[in-house]
Amino acid sequence: MIAAARNRGIALLRHPARAVALAFGAATLLGTFLLTLPVASASGSATDPFTALFTAVSAVCVTGLVVVDTAGHWSTFGEVVILGLIQVGGFGIMTLASLLILLVSRRIGLRLQMTAQAETKSLGLGEVRRVLLGVIITSLAVEAVIAAFLTAGFAAGHDYSFGRAVYHGIYHSVSAFNNAGFALYSDSMIGFATDPLICVPMMIATIIGGLGFPVLLELARRRKRRGKRWSLHTKITIPVYFGLLLFGALAFLVFEWRNPTTLGPVGTLDKILIGFFHSVQPRTAGFNSIDMAQVQPSTLLLNDVLMFIGGGSAGTAGGIKVTTFALLGWVMLAEIRAEPTVHIMGRKLAGEVQRQALTVALLGVGAVMAGTIVLLSISPFRLDDVLFEATSAFATVGMSTGITAQLPVAGQAVLVVLMFMGRLGPITLASALALRERARRYELPEERPIVG
Amino acid sequence: MIAAARNRGIALLRHPARAVALAFGAATLLGTFLLTLPVASASGSATDPFTALFTAVSAVCVTGLVVVDTAGHWSTFGEVVILGLIQVGGFGIMTLASLLILLVSRRIGLRLQMTAQAETKSLGLGEVRRVLLGVIITSLAVEAVIAAFLTAGFAAGHDYSFGRAVYHGIYHSVSAFNNAGFALYSDSMIGFATDPLICVPMMIATIIGGLGFPVLLELARRRKRRGKRWSLHTKITIPVYFGLLLFGALAFLVFEWRNPTTLGPVGTLDKILIGFFHSVQPRTAGFNSIDMAQVQPSTLLLNDVLMFIGGGSAGTAGGIKVTTFALLGWVMLAEIRAEPTVHIMGRKLAGEVQRQALTVALLGVGAVMAGTIVLLSISPFRLDDVLFEATSAFATVGMSTGITAQLPVAGQAVLVVLMFMGRLGPITLASALALRERARRYELPEERPIVG
Numbered sequence: 001m002i003a004a005a006r007n008r009g010i011a012l013l014r015h016p017a018r019a020v021a022l023a024f025g026a027a028t029l030l031g032t033f034l035l036t037l038p039v040a041s042a043s044g045s046a047t048d049p050f051t052a053l054f055t056a057v058s059a060v061c062v063t064g065l066v067v068v069d070t071a072g073h074w075s076t077f078g079e080v081v082i083l084g085l086i087q088v089g090g091f092g093i094m095t096l097a098s099l100l101i102l103l104v105s106r107r108i109g110l111r112l113q114m115t116a117q118a119e120t121k122s123l124g125l126g127e128v129r130r131v132l133l134g135v136i137i138t139s140l141a142v143e144a145v146i147a148a149f150l151t152a153g154f155a156a157g158h159d160y161s162f163g164r165a166v167y168h169g170i171y172h173s174v175s176a177f178n179n180a181g182f183a184l185y186s187d188s189m190i191g192f193a194t195d196p197l198i199c200v201p202m203m204i205a206t207i208i209g210g211l212g213f214p215v216l217l218e219l220a221r222r223r224k225r226r227g228k229r230w231s232l233h234t235k236i237t238i239p240v241y242f243g244l245l246l247f248g249a250l251a252f253l254v255f256e257w258r259n260p261t262t263l264g265p266v267g268t269l270d271k272i273l274i275g276f277f278h279s280v281q282p283r284t285a286g287f288n289s290i291d292m293a294q295v296q297p298s299t300l301l302l303n304d305v306l307m308f309i310g311g312g313s314a315g316t317a318g319g320i321k322v323t324t325f326a327l328l329g330w331v332m333l334a335e336i337r338a339e340p341t342v343h344i345m346g347r348k349l350a351g352e353v354q355r356q357a358l359t360v361a362l363l364g365v366g367a368v369m370a371g372t373i374v375l376l377s378i379s380p381f382r383l384d385d386v387l388f389e390a391t392s393a394f395a396t397v398g399m400s401t402g403i404t405a406q407l408p409v410a411g412q413a414v415l416v417v418l419m420f421m422g423r424l425g426p427i428t429l430a431s432a433l434a435l436r437e438r439a440r441r442y443e444l445p446e447e448r449p450i451v452g
Numbered sequence: 453m454i455a456a457a458r459n460r461g462i463a464l465l466r467h468p469a470r471a472v473a474l475a476f477g478a479a480t481l482l483g484t485f486l487l488t489l490p491v492a493s494a495s496g497s498a499t500d501p502f503t504a505l506f507t508a509v510s511a512v513c514v515t516g517l518v519v520v521d522t523a524g525h526w527s528t529f530g531e532v533v534i535l536g537l538i539q540v541g542g543f544g545i546m547t548l549a550s551l552l553i554l555l556v557s558r559r560i561g562l563r564l565q566m567t568a569q570a571e572t573k574s575l576g577l578g579e580v581r582r583v584l585l586g587v588i589i590t591s592l593a594v595e596a597v598i599a600a601f602l603t604a605g606f607a608a609g610h611d612y613s614f615g616r617a618v619y620h621g622i623y624h625s626v627s628a629f630n631n632a633g634f635a636l637y638s639d640s641m642i643g644f645a646t647d648p649l650i651c652v653p654m655m656i657a658t659i660i661g662g663l664g665f666p667v668l669l670e671l672a673r674r675r676k677r678r679g680k681r682w683s684l685h686t687k688i689t690i691p692v693y694f695g696l697l698l699f700g701a702l703a704f705l706v707f708e709w710r711n712p713t714t715l716g717p718v719g720t721l722d723k724i725l726i727g728f729f730h731s732v733q734p735r736t737a738g739f740n741s742i743d744m745a746q747v748q749p750s751t752l753l754l755n756d757v758l759m760f761i762g763g764g765s766a767g768t769a770g771g772i773k774v775t776t777f778a779l780l781g782w783v784m785l786a787e788i789r790a791e792p793t794v795h796i797m798g799r800k801l802a803g804e805v806q807r808q809a810l811t812v813a814l815l816g817v818g819a820v821m822a823g824t825i826v827l828l829s830i831s832p833f834r835l836d837d838v839l840f841e842a843t844s845a846f847a848t849v850g851m852s853t854g855i856t857a858q859l860p861v862a863g864q865a866v867l868v869v870l871m872f873m874g875r876l877g878p879i880t881l882a883s884a885l886a887l888r889e890r891a892r893r894y895e896l897p898e899e900r901p902i903v904g
């Protein structure tokens with residue numbers, strides 16, 4: 001019995017795409033059921049199944065788009081169900097992504113760091129347990145520390161009762177670490193826009209979750225064994241993640257500095273706090289401390305680009321991931337420089353990885369474009385809002401200019417599909433691409449069509 | 453003397469990017485000068501230099517964006533200068549692109565078809581002359597036939613005097629064949645939307661010019677020597693070009709069928725004519741027979757995608773070209789199917805070509821995105837209009853929702869840059885990429901960062 005269960009578990013891991021989809025589907029169904037219960041709504045009446053489904057998908061996929069106001073519509077029970085779904089979604093994606101990476105890669109040194117086992121294409125249960133434990137312990141530890149800071153911030157600066165401060169502290173810590181973007185306020189974090197005691201811990205939680213488990217693990221191990229080389233994955237992820245953060249903040253500040261409906265009225269230090277808060281959010285937590293319906297069109301488009309790129313691999317962030325983005329840049333650079341191989345920081349990039357990055361990025365562009373065109377054709381909204389909404393769903397960001405609830409049900413269903421694709425697509429696609437056997441084929445004569 | 457001139461000519465061809473930029477720069481300067489002359493404007497007063505420059509760039513780059521109404525602002529002399537610039541731009545891009553392709557490729561069979569000369573990296577003057585003659589004869593022949601049909605259409609259906617019918621016939625034939633999109637009517641071809649005698653010849657001219665000289669040449673040679681294999685370039689270009697045409701027409705009809713400000717009021721056959729006319733235009737002639745300010749946002753975005761893809765290589769069309777687009781699709785498909793090499797219609801795709809296609813496409817996305825963000829930040833317009841405008845400029849299409857003239861001068865300068873980049877970028881980039889020597893480098897250890 002136990003052996004059979006073990007075999008089944010390991011067999012599932014041999015079909016990672018299936019396992020991931022199954023786990024997320026099951027969590028979504030359970031969440032939908034719980035959210036339809038009358039006890040889950042503030043009014044005490046049952047919630048319609050589609051609203052419950054949308055909310056469950058948004059929570060499990062740690063997106064944060066909502067068709068009903070989280071604070072207003074749900075009871076505390078409903079809010080806790082959502083938080084549970086976020087946590088399960090966060091655990092799930094981090095664990096599964098890390099396992100998939102273990103399976104497919106000798107590359108980031110993760111496997112060697114975590115186990116002495118020889119390189120095979122299956123994982124022992126011990127390995128699975130170790131990754132799961134690592135993810136859970138890391139998550140809970142970070143969440144606890146951030147929750148403590150937030151609790152202090154809510155209690156000290158906003159006259160919350162201790163119980164309420166603890167509840168809000170935990171809620172927003174978990175939501176931020178898992179890059180979920182669900183807030184207990186109808187206006188997200190606008191009420192705390194100028195409070196660094198709330199904004200800064202949430203930004204830190206978002207960044208730690210968004211860098212991804214492999215990077216966190218390497219940073220943690222690094223402290224113990226000095227002198228070891230950093231993996232290329234970490235060496236790319238960290239500068240690109242923080243580089244985009246800085247770029248995003250500067251561009252946000254430039255575009256919004258004088259906008260009377262956003263940064264215009266607040267002081268310089270507050271402007272900078274909001275600028276950095278809003279640069280962290282597209283990678284891909286999705287809180288907002290100013291109203292996104294009021295920003296410049298240029299800010300929205302810049303946010304589209306940043307959201308699409310997203311955060312680190314195998315973390316709680318969405319998007320095509322900063323490594324995918326950076327690798328494409330390096331490939332382009334190598335091409336322009338006429339270098340036959342792509343060299344990154346003293347390492348050669350494997351040829352298949354280039355094609356994988358291209359495939360992940362192009363399928364992402366295709367999904368967002370198709371979703372946007374469908375949404376445009378069935379709703380009265382303009383491209384600014386709709387592209388932002390579709391990108392936000394695909395990159396599991398959850399920011400919105402406020403059109404989510406006004407979309408027709410078919411449009412909300414498009415968002416559900418985009419959220420699932422965006423959450424599960426890149427990682428399962430990339431690992432499926434990397435896992436399968438490469439068939440040797442007969443060779444055909446080579447030919448070069450004209451490009452450009 | 454003659455030998456020196458020859459050597460200089462051939463030396464220029466060894467630096468194709470420089471030669472192309474030089475030729476286009478010179479034509480633009482001459483055109484700008486002529487258009488500033490009082491005799492070039494209908495009012496008889498001098499035109500300001502920036503307006504003249506914008507118009508000259510738009511004409512030489514066969515784009516068709518205008519800041520002043522072509523029919524209203526310019527005298528007949530001015531209109532003829534513009535037509536001359538269009539023709540020079542069309543000859544120029546077809547000749548240079550064909551020569552560049554001769555230089556870089558044994559691939560499309562063009563070289564072998566045109567000359568028995570051994571494969572070297574330089575061209576003889578005889579070869580250059582032959583290409584130039586081929587381009588000129590092909591262009592003039594097609595333009596003459598189409599002009600005859602248009603003249604008949606104008607004379608028969610619209611009560612034009614014979615002289616006026618000839619002038620308009622030639623003008624719109626040249627403008628259509630060169631995918632330029634300049635029309636002698638303030639509302640482009642809206643007045644002729646339901647006249648197949650005008651629309652169909654213009655569509656045919658656009659398609660012939662937009663397929664590209666290598667494809668035309670192969671189609672022409674084909675008739676003489678039967679049994680020869682088609683080149684991969686032609687086998688990709690033709691189905692993708694016409695596939696996009698059909699797809700574009702169907703999508704346009706679906707999105708606009710009931711739109712009361714566009715297709716709604718006209719009959720079914722007229723709807724279909726307008727649908728196909730508006731599917732030809734994004735590839736990349738840029739006339740319009742309905743007002744683009746009135747179409748659905750979904751139609752605009754779909755047009756953005758189609759314009760960005762553009763037409764055939766080494767023709768009068770712009771965009772990243774249908775081959776670049778199709779190759780990326782095949783690379784993706786091969787990756788998903790786990791095939792180590794990319795096979796297309798019984799041929800293997802060279803590895804460098806994949807990277808070239810990726811580079812051309814990504815630089816295109818980068819140029820359009822950067823241009824759009826700058827335009828958004830300095831103008832009051834929304835994303836729908838601005839993305840359409842930037843894509844239209846980059847892909848040298850020339851359709852507009854009408855914001856061109858209302859943009860600040862800095863914004864119009866951005867369009868000038870986009871037009872130049874879009875016209876010269878992909879072809880010179882692709883050939884520069886393909887021409888240079890590939891340096892052999894020392895090998896570094898391979899590593900595979902996580903993608904997705």
Ligand SMILES: [K+]
Nearest residue numbers: 063179180397
């Ligand atoms: K999120």
Ligand SMILES: [K+]
Nearest residue numbers: 515632737849
């Ligand atoms: K054009």
